[in-house]
Every structure is written in C-alpha cells, then in structure tokens.
Amino acid sequence: MTHIFVSGVGKAYKIYQRKVHRLIEWMVPGTKAKHTLKWILKDISFEINEGEAVGIIGINGAGKSTLLKLITGTAKPTSGSIDIAGRVAAMLELGMGFHADFTGRQNVFMSGQLLGLSIEQINTLMPEIESFAEIGDYIDQPVRVYSSGMQVRLAFSVATAIRPDILIIDEALSVGDAYFQHKSFERIREFRRRGTTLLLVSHDKQAIQSICDRAILLNKGEIAMEGEPESVMDYYNALLADKEKKSIKLSSNDGKLATLSGTGEAAISDIKLLNAEGASIETLHVGQSVTLKISVIVNETIDELVVGYAIKDRLGQPVFGTNTYHMKKVLNNVLAGRKVEYEFTFDANLGIGSYSLAVALHSSDSHVARNYEWRDLALVFTVVNSGKQSFIGVAWIPPQLEIKGEQ
Structure with a gap:
C-alpha cells in the first residue's frame, strides 16, 4: 500500500561563530558544544495515503524544499x-542529477538508473522520452548548452x-514555457486518474486548488494549517498580504506538438487564431475580437461532421467550449x-494568463x-491586459455600477 508517513520531523543546522569551533568539536570528543541550532522545520507530522494529492504551500523560506x-x-x-x-519519482531542483558535460541522452541513462530502471527499460522508453521532451537534436548535445526550460523538459520526461507510485514535484515546472506546462500538468492529471500519489510544492494557487485533495501550509518551519485547498489558500493569501506582486509574463510556446486521437475519417489540416485584420496571433488583449480558423479535410465519406473547440486555462481546466452541434450548424x-473551413469569431473576454485550445472533429x-x-x-496563447481596469479571475465581465443613497 503506497503511503507517506511523516511523524514529528524536525531539521536543524549547526551554526558556528568561528570556523575553529567546528574543528574543536571534531577533534575533542565530549567537549562542550560550540554551536547553536537553527531549526528549519519543527515537529512536522502528516500522512498521505494511496491515490491522494497533497499540496504544500508557503512563502519563501518556510521550509518547503527542505521538507x-x-x-x-x-x-x-x-x-x-x-x-x-x-x-x-521526484523533481526537486532544475536538472537535479544531470551532469553538465554529458549529453542529454547520457543523462537520461544515468537518471533512469537512479530511478531504478534497467538499461533495457531505458532503451525501450527512450523514444517516448525524446518525444515528450521535444528538444530535438539537443538530446545528443551537452546539458551545459541547454536552456532552463530544456532541462525541465528532459528531467520531467x-x-x-x-x-x-508516488510523484513529488517542487517548483521546477514553473520555469518551463507555457506549452510544456500545459503538457506536463496533463500528464500529472492522467497519473492521478490511474492512482499515483502526488505531493506538489507550488506557489501556484490554481494548481493547488485544481489538482490537490488537501493542502498543507508551512510558515516559519511549522504547519500553520492543513485542510481543504480553498480554505488553506484563503489563509495563505492573508499571510501574503502586501508581499504579493502581480506581473505579466509572456512565454514562447516552442514546439507546438498536439496530442492526437481519432479514426482519421476527417482531419484538421490547419488551426489559426486571427485578429480583426486576419493576421495570425499568439498574444491578445482582454476583450479583443478574434477568429479561430479551423481547416478540415474529409478523408472518408461520413454521415455527420461536428467541429468543436474548448478553451482551457494553464492547468487544463475548461473555461469555455462549444461545437457546431450546439450551434445547429451540423454538416x-x-x-x-x-x-x-470553420471560422469561430468571438470576443476574448478572458483574464490575463496562458490558455490552450483543444479542437475536436466528431459526430453527434x-x-x-x-x-x-x-x-x-x-494552440497555446497568452492574454494580456493593456487597456482594461484591473480585475481578477479568468473572465472579463465588466459591470455597470450605480450607487444610490443620500449624503
């Protein structure tokens, strides 16, 4: 039975005022301690049972990575x-265990063996690892020439x-590009559906709330709160107070390889997101009018053709979706x-952030x-706010405000 039991765990480091004090302790057994203890974690206890997903949150220095x-x-x-x-399987630090002078392929073999895989298993899995990482010919280049995003791709793959049985992930995925974040979180969700126990450390509130069953808040090395993700996040937000800084980060989504399934009787030949002038775009503004253009080729005669799309946030949660069946435009x-060619035109009344599009061809x-x-x-695209009033959330729904009452 898969589990993680943590009971009364504490971690302290010895602090010496002078270097010679450390030497005295080593050389003179029984001498009075020449150090003080700095406790990073104190009396941490919790249980994670099979199939559970638990998130650990806290401000920098709370002790998350140490735990x-x-x-x-x-x-x-x-x-x-x-x-x-x-x-x-754990991802604690960027490129953890990778040797900078060895190639990506050589590091795959070393890391795989550290995870308990045999050479034969790694050879069998290598094509899938290369395909998921999507770093191309860099797989045979030294890791020292990799970008941080490429290291994350290969390490996660x-x-x-x-x-x-147990997947442990620190903040490493946060440095990846938007496209790979979508892809990796989809794999995490698939593992969850198949029974993997998940321990996730993240500052991403949506990740904790959408993936985890429980959340644990660490503050100054101690458990400040444990419970439902929403209530824990509310308490965490109160602790953050003025420390939270909002910013817009634009990430290029290199390697737009989509996951495909289906019979192939009809296929998508092209997908584009267009602005009002008909130019292809990857970054758009809150409320901007855009057109999703989907080109379809029919390979075999079919009785019915329905085309649909879904807009998802960075974590794969649906924001909006529809199809030509619901729009009564079935062929x-x-x-x-x-x-x-299908052209869906709409106003992108979305909050700032990264989004992806799932597209489907089907019947009924x-x-x-x-x-x-x-x-x-x-497609992966980014929404920025350059002209609207500040707001939170994934939807732009501006209200009309009227204030009534006498002075």
Missing part, C-alpha cells in the same frame, strides 16, 4: 521519522517515463475529399459517439 529533501532521502531529519512505501453526408453532440480527431494543445 521534500527529507522525504526523498537526499537529507536526513534531525528528529522524527519518515516512512515511505512505493516507487518514488525521465521522471515520468513510467508511472510512479450531413459529407463526401470524401471535401475541404471545409460530443466525441464519445464517434471521434474523427481530437487534438489537445492545438
């Missing part, structure tokens, strides 16, 4: 005990090449060889009946 190092065995606790059952008896009201092609991450 993960203790759980994964890269550091030893000063007090208390930790019991783990199950195969663990190796750590998740085989579904682990019937579509002959093989026919090419059709959903792809469950007959799926010709389903493409996740068909």
Whole structure:
C-alpha cells in the first residue's frame, strides 16, 4: 500500500561563530558544544495515503524544499521519522542529477538508473522520452548548452517515463514555457486518474486548488494549517498580504506538438487564431475580437461532421467550449475529399494568463459517439491586459455600477 508517513520531523543546522569551533568539536570528543541550532522545520507530522494529492504551500523560506529533501532521502531529519512505501519519482531542483558535460541522452541513462530502471527499460522508453521532451537534436548535445526550460523538459520526461507510485514535484515546472506546462500538468492529471500519489510544492494557487485533495501550509518551519485547498489558500493569501506582486509574463510556446486521437475519417489540416485584420496571433488583449480558423479535410465519406473547440486555462481546466452541434450548424453526408473551413469569431473576454485550445472533429453532440480527431494543445496563447481596469479571475465581465443613497 503506497503511503507517506511523516511523524514529528524536525531539521536543524549547526551554526558556528568561528570556523575553529567546528574543528574543536571534531577533534575533542565530549567537549562542550560550540554551536547553536537553527531549526528549519519543527515537529512536522502528516500522512498521505494511496491515490491522494497533497499540496504544500508557503512563502519563501518556510521550509518547503527542505521538507521534500527529507522525504526523498537526499537529507536526513534531525528528529522524527519518515516512512515511505512505493516507487518514488521526484523533481526537486532544475536538472537535479544531470551532469553538465554529458549529453542529454547520457543523462537520461544515468537518471533512469537512479530511478531504478534497467538499461533495457531505458532503451525501450527512450523514444517516448525524446518525444515528450521535444528538444530535438539537443538530446545528443551537452546539458551545459541547454536552456532552463530544456532541462525541465528532459528531467520531467525521465521522471515520468513510467508511472510512479508516488510523484513529488517542487517548483521546477514553473520555469518551463507555457506549452510544456500545459503538457506536463496533463500528464500529472492522467497519473492521478490511474492512482499515483502526488505531493506538489507550488506557489501556484490554481494548481493547488485544481489538482490537490488537501493542502498543507508551512510558515516559519511549522504547519500553520492543513485542510481543504480553498480554505488553506484563503489563509495563505492573508499571510501574503502586501508581499504579493502581480506581473505579466509572456512565454514562447516552442514546439507546438498536439496530442492526437481519432479514426482519421476527417482531419484538421490547419488551426489559426486571427485578429480583426486576419493576421495570425499568439498574444491578445482582454476583450479583443478574434477568429479561430479551423481547416478540415474529409478523408472518408461520413454521415455527420461536428467541429468543436474548448478553451482551457494553464492547468487544463475548461473555461469555455462549444461545437457546431450546439450551434445547429451540423454538416450531413459529407463526401470524401471535401475541404471545409470553420471560422469561430468571438470576443476574448478572458483574464490575463496562458490558455490552450483543444479542437475536436466528431459526430453527434460530443466525441464519445464517434471521434474523427481530437487534438489537445492545438494552440497555446497568452492574454494580456493593456487597456482594461484591473480585475481578477479568468473572465472579463465588466459591470455597470450605480450607487444610490443620500449624503
């Protein structure tokens, strides 16, 4: 039975006023302690059972990364005990375990063996690792020439090449580009559906609330609160107070490889997001009028063709979706060889952030009946706010305000 049991764990580091004091302690057994203890963690206790997803949050310096190092065995606790059952895959630091002078492929073999995989297993998994990482020819280049995003791609691909019993992730994914964040979170969700136990450390409020069953808030090395993610996040926001700084970060989504499924009776030949002038765009403004253009080619004669799309936030949560069935624009008896272009025009009343588009070709009201092609991450785009009043959330719904009453 997979589990993580943390009982009364504390971690302290010795602080010496002078270097010679450390030497005296080593050389003279039984001498009076020449150090003081700085406690990073104090009396941490919690349990994570099989299939649970738990998020750990807290401001910088709260002890989150130290706790993960203790759980994964890269550091030893000063007090208390930790019991783990199950195969663990962990991403604690960017490129952790990678040798800068070795190629990506060589590091895959080293990291894979550290995870308990055999050479034969790694050879079998290598094509899938390369495909998921999407770093191309860089796989045979030294890691020292990699960008931080490329290191994350390869490290995550190796750590998740085989579904682990326990997956532990620190903030490493936050440095990846928007496209790979969408892709990696989708893999995490798939592991969750298949029973993987998840321990996630993140400052991302939406990630904690959308993925985790419980959240643990660390503050000054102690557990300040544990419970439902929403209530824990509310308390965390109160602790942050003035410390939170809002900013807009634009990430290029290199390698727009979509996940495909379906019969192939109809296929998507092109997808574009266009502005009012008809130019293709990847960054748009809150409320901007845009057109989603989907080009379809019919490979075999089909009775019914429905085209739909869904806008998802960075974590894969649906924001809005529709299809031509619900819009009463279904095409019937579509002959093989026919090419059709669909243009969905709408105002992007979305909050600032990164979004993806999933596109589907199917019959009936959903792809469950007959799926010709389903493409996740068909497009990744970023919404910025350059002219609207400040607001929060994933939707731009400006109200009309009237204030009544006498002075």
